[in-house]
Amino acid sequence: MKTVIISGSVVGSKTRKATTALKEKIELLNEHEIEYIDLKEYDMPFSDGRNYLDYGGSTTEALTKIMEADVVYIGTPIFQASIPGPLKNLFDLLPPDAFLNKTVSMIVTAGSLRHYLVPEQQLKPILSYMKANIVPGYVYILDQDFGTEGIENDDIMLRLNALVDNTFNNAEAHKTVLEKFDESFGF
Amino acid sequence: MKNNNPHIMPEIDKSKGLEFGLYTLGDHLPNPHTGERIPASQRIKEIIEMAEYAEQAGIDTFQVGESHQDYFASQAHMIILSAIAQATKKIKIASGSTIISTSDPVRVFEDASTIDLISGGRMEVIAGRASRVGLYELLGYNLNDYEALFEEKFELLLNINENEYVNWSGEFREPLNNAHVIPRPENDENGLPIWRAVGGSMASAHKAGLAGVPMYQAHLGGPADAFKSRIDLYRQTAAEAGYDAEALPVATAGFFFTHEDTLEAYRKYYPHINEGMKKSNGQGFPKQGFAQGQDYRSVINVGDPELIIEKILYQHELFNHDRYIAQLDFGGVTLDDIKSNIDIIGEKILPAIKKYTKPQEEQ
Numbered sequence: 001m002k003t004v005i006i007s008g009s010v011v012g013s014k015t016r017k018a019t020t021a022l023k024e025k026i027e028l029l030n031e032h033e034i035e036y037i038d039l040k041e042y043d044m045p046f047s048d049g050r051n052y053l054d055y056g057g058s059t060t061e062a063l064t065k066i067m068e069a070d071v072v073y074i075g076t077p078i079f080q081a082s083i084p085g086p087l088k089n090l091f092d093l094l095p096p097d098a099f100l101n102k103t104v105s106m107i108v109t110a111g112s113l114r115h116y117l118v119p120e121q122q123l124k125p126i127l128s129y130m131k132a133n134i135v136p137g138y139v140y141i142l143d144q145d146f147g148t149e150g151i152e153n154d155d156i157m158l159r160l161n162a163l164v165d166n167t168f169n170n171a172e173a174h175k176t177v178l179e180k181f182d183e184s185f186g187f
Numbered sequence: 188m189k190n191n192n193p194h195i196m197p198e199i200d201k202s203k204g205l206e207f208g209l210y211t212l213g214d215h216l217p218n219p220h221t222g223e224r225i226p227a228s229q230r231i232k233e234i235i236e237m238a239e240y241a242e243q244a245g246i247d248t249f250q251v252g253e254s255h256q257d258y259f260a261s262q263a264h265m266i267i268l269s270a271i272a273q274a275t276k277k278i279k280i281a282s283g284s285t286i287i288s289t290s291d292p293v294r295v296f297e298d299a300s301t302i303d304l305i306s307g308g309r310m311e312v313i314a315g316r317a318s319r320v321g322l323y324e325l326l327g328y329n330l331n332d333y334e335a336l337f338e339e340k341f342e343l344l345l346n347i348n349e350n351e352y353v354n355w356s357g358e359f360r361e362p363l364n365n366a367h368v369i370p371r372p373e374n375d376e377n378g379l380p381i382w383r384a385v386g387g388s389m390a391s392a393h394k395a396g397l398a399g400v401p402m403y404q405a406h407l408g409g410p411a412d413a414f415k416s417r418i419d420l421y422r423q424t425a426a427e428a429g430y431d432a433e434a435l436p437v438a439t440a441g442f443f444f445t446h447e448d449t450l451e452a453y454r455k456y457y458p459h460i461n462e463g464m465k466k467s468n469g470q471g472f473p474k475q476g477f478a479q480g481q482d483y484r485s486v487i488n489v490g491d492p493e494l495i496i497e498k499i500l501y502q503h504e505l506f507n508h509d510r511y512i513a514q515l516d517f518g519g520v521t522l523d524d525i526k527s528n529i530d531i532i533g534e535k536i537l538p539a540i541k542k543y544t545k546p547q548e549e550q
Contacts, residue, residue: 048330050320053469067469095470185478187453 001171004069007038008076008087014109016040017150018141019075021157022107025164032168035065039086047092055093063093071103071171072132074123078110082122091126099132101178103171105163106138116140133174135167192430194345194400197279197311197380199436199509204544205499207537208248208512209241209529210283210440213261218519219462220455225519227260231267233522238271240526242278244533250281250313250512255322258467265298272306280306283403283440283512284315284384288336289326291360292344296368299379303372310372313403314341315384316391319468332359338394341383345400348378382438385417392417396424401436404508408476411486411502414439418506436509439502442480442487443513444520445531449481449490455524456489463518488513492535499540 003026007019016038023036044059052063066072076083091098104127108119119138127134139160145153151160199206211234217224225233238249249271253264261267268280280302285295295312303310316337323330339357347353347368356362371377383395384403395402402421406414418437426432444456461471480487483497490498499511515528 050330051318051469054320056321064469097470100473182474185453185474187450187457187478 001032001070001168002035002068003032003071003073004035004037004066005073006066006075006087006090007036007040008074008090009084010040010086011084012077014141014143014146015075015077017146018107018109018139019073021151022073022075022160022164025160029164029168032071035069037062037065039090044086044089044093047089052094059093066094067098069102070175071105071167072099073105073107073167074127075107075109076119076123078108078115078118081115081118083118083126088126091130094130096129097131099127099130101174102132103135103167103174104132105135105167107141107160107163108138109141109143111143113140113142133170135163135170137163137166139163192399192434193349194398195348195376195378195380196434197382197401197436201509202546204541205503205508206247206438206510207532207540208250208279208281208438208510209237209246209516210250210252210281210512210514211237211261211516212252212254212514213259213264213267214254214463214467214517214519215260216258216459216463216466216517216519218521219458230260233525234267234516235270235274236522237516237525237529238278238280239274240529242275244529245537246278246529246532248279248281248311248510248512249275250283252284252315253282253286254317254319255325256319256467258463265295265302268310269298269302269305272302272309275306275309277309279309279311281311281313281382283311283313283382284317285312286317286322287314287340287344288316288333289322289328290340292340292347293363293366293368295344296347296379297370300370300372303379304370308372308374311380311382312344313382313384314344315386315403318386335359342398345381345398348381349376351377382436385421389417389420392421393424396421396430396432397428399425399428399430399435401438403438403440406439406441406486408442408472408479408485408487410484411498411505412484414486415505418508437506438510438512439506439508440512441514442489442517443495443515443528444489445492445495445515445528445536447491447531449494452489452491453478453480456520459518459520492531492539495536496539499536500543503540503544 005019005023007016009015076087145156215230241249251264251267255262299312320330353363353366382401382403385391422432425435444452446452465471479485480489488495488498516525
């Protein structure tokens with residue numbers, strides 16, 4: 001499946017490390033086409049409501065990759081009990097129903113367990129509005145799960161494995177449902 | 188309340204029923220059924236041929252829109268219209284939409300007026316703002332001025348249209364001091380019918396009403412009833428502004444495709460719309476929404492001739508509009524399919540909708 005992994009922060013390194021670990025796991029499966037988008041590598045303008053094809057340059061390239069994906073993994077830190085501005089801007093740059101017929105999954109890095117429900121209450125409503133097929137569970141990763149090289153907690157590694165399985169399983173099922181639905185129209 | 192509309196109105200003979208037209212945006216997309224894309228030269232010639240064929244079928248108007256995006260061949264839409272003016276004799280022709288925001292209204296008027304002279308007085312202009320914005324950079328304008336550019340330039344276009352000598356100053360071009368703008372159309376008013384194109388925005392319909400200019404309402408999909416609110420707002424605003432709202436023409440524009448078998452019409456046209464929109468707009472057209480076109484209440488006019496007649500009559504009942512224009516060539520439709528659509532329009536659809544939309548006393 002066409003898979004896009006987004007690291008949704010322009011500062012820090014933990015979301016990048018977590019999404020990189022995820023990317024390596026998916027690469028090992030050797031069956032998906034992967035695009036990795038680290039927002040830190042981009043200088044995206046603020047959304048002004050235009051069609052995403054009209055921004056041009058690397059912004060339109062990144063947005064097109066997302067629009068063409070079947071599966072999107074979103075990595076995000078928690079800032080002020082919400083998602084960071086650059087990630088919200090990325091959503092704003094996309095069309096309102098950009099995630100229609102896409103399966104979307106989340107991994108979250110945070111400094112405290114107190115923010116455990118932030119993705120549930122801040123990120124999921126946006127994804128729902130944008131018509132995503134949302135994978136219900138997410139992996140929530142704390143500072144202490146990271147060592148100098150990356151994630152050093154086996155529990156997190158196993159949770160990431162499960163997230164990858166659940167996401168592609170969900171996407172496969174959704175694809176079958178969509179095909180059946182498409183055929184039902186008779187044209 | 189009569190004759191208090193300040194602008195030049197198109198001549199629409201209501202005693203003949205709803206006007207029926209065709210419009211093309213001049214898209215230049217591959218045919219999704221074959222994957223092949225004809226050369227731009229062929230596409231442009233086919234647009235001209237479509238206009239000639241439409242005229243022979245008795246269709247009232249033919250309209251070409253301006254686009255500067257990839258997958259379009261209508262950057263110089265006025266030049267295509269000029270060729271159509273020469274190739275036809277009686278069909279009305281219109282530029283729609285002309286993106287007035289990114290053009291000099293003096294040049295737009297000169298071009299359109301010249302086409303009016305070539306065509307023997309058949310030209311109209313429909314001015315719009317563009318739903319896509321690549322042309323702002325291409326033509327040297329700042330997108331931040333999106334709204335202001337349109338309003339100023341549209342007003343100037345109307346001013347030029349109504350005054351042979353123009354005194355004007357504004358923000359986005361040098362002033363005009365007693366400027367003589369010619370050639371003038373050779374009609375009583377020495378001007379052209381100029382419409383305002385309205386998309387999904389209530390604010391835009393409101394402004395059309397405030398200005399008392401005729402309104403073109405474009406629609407993609409959804410229930411016809413949803414578009415009624417904009418047309419109602421337009422008429423209500425115009426009436427409140429002191430204009431004769433009943434004498435202000437309204438036109439609607441949307442997808443159209445007909446075939447003797449409704450499902451076959453969907454089988455044929457849906458890939459053109461879906462694949463065409465993916466390429467030109469970055470997102471396909473949801474199949475479920477398109478399939479709802481089979482319900483008479485949906486504004487997507489795709490189906491067998493009987494269904495289309497039912498739909499257009501229903502839309503006329505809701506909107507009481509003066510003109511409907513059909514987009515039947517989007518996304519690489521072959522000239523053969525275009526012609527067979529026009530044949531069905533001429534033989535079945537046109538006679539029926541004309542008959543049933545005439546005023547009662549004429550029937």
